[in-house]
Amino acid sequence: MIKKAGSIFFLGTLFFVQAQEKQTDIETIEVQGKLFSTPYKSANQNITIITREDIVNSPAKSIDEILQQVPGMDIRRRGANGVQSDIGFRGSSFEQVLLLLNGIRMNDSQTGHNSMNLPVDLDDVERIEVVKGPAARRFGQNAYAGVINVITKTNPGKRVKISAEAGDFGNYGLGLNAQLGNEKFSNSLQANSASSQGYIYNTDYEIRNVFYQSKLNIKDGDLRLQAGFSEKKFGANGFYASTIGNGTV
Incomplete structure (x- = not known):
């Protein structure tokens, strides 16, 4: 099976001071x-x-x-x-x-x-x-x-959310979202994984994501840190050429 794999790695740090907005309007x-x-x-x-x-x-x-x-x-x-x-x-x-x-x-x-x-x-x-x-x-x-x-978003308080789903063609998804902190310092972590065998030849995929962010409130602003990782592997049916049967040309 011909498969194209694509992945990125992102690690970023963002420090800035800004006026805090509490309104939702x-x-x-x-x-x-x-x-x-x-x-x-x-x-x-x-x-x-x-x-x-x-x-x-x-x-x-x-x-x-x-x-x-x-x-x-x-x-x-x-x-x-x-x-x-x-x-x-x-x-x-x-x-x-x-x-x-x-x-x-x-x-x-x-x-x-x-x-x-x-x-x-x-x-x-x-x-x-x-x-x-x-x-x-x-x-x-x-x-x-x-x-x-x-x-x-980074919200204060404690919160954990776990999700799962499944479907046809070997499709599944798992996710974790957790938040921990208070008004002074808050953290958020999310991780998810998804996979499928594909609805036709060479349309399968695997996805892995992890993302973390934190916020520290200081006088007249805040400091923030974020880091993430994303990996995707996927079949590329018909992406570069038309398909015939179980092969590509």
Whole structure:
């Protein structure tokens, strides 16, 4: 069996000080930039905010599925469970859309391909900021057609969530989401694994994700740390050429 394997390793540390926002009203949200943030109500760009309430009320099970609900967004999926996904916006290529995770660039620096290789589960997402149109002045290169910034959450308190699912074609998924901390220092850890034998030849996949983040509140701001690992192995049926029977040409 011919199989294409794709994996990324992301280890990032983000330290910054910012004004703390306690409100949940969309009008009070500050749209994050590379060096500074802009209040949503004062932004002069076309911006869509997908709030936590929108995510909870949506049937979407992954980040790429929730983004498909944004007008003008083109999620180019080549497999189930977001195993191979790229983002286009208003007819753009995937290289012209900048993808950020808590303000940190996630686009592959070599190819810009498979940009949705995020080590984050949808349950960890607090909101998603979608800036439509050129925004290179604020965000840097690749922000030609738009910017997508996925904001994750770190909440105080103790919480553990374990999930499991199974289906046809050897499909299964296991997930762990744990939060521990208080108002001063909070931690969040999520790990998930998914696999399938594929619905036709060479469409099988294996996905492994781990993501950790912490937040330390200090005077007039906070310090944050995040680190993640993502590995994906997938069959590439019809990706490079058409298929005939059980072989590829």
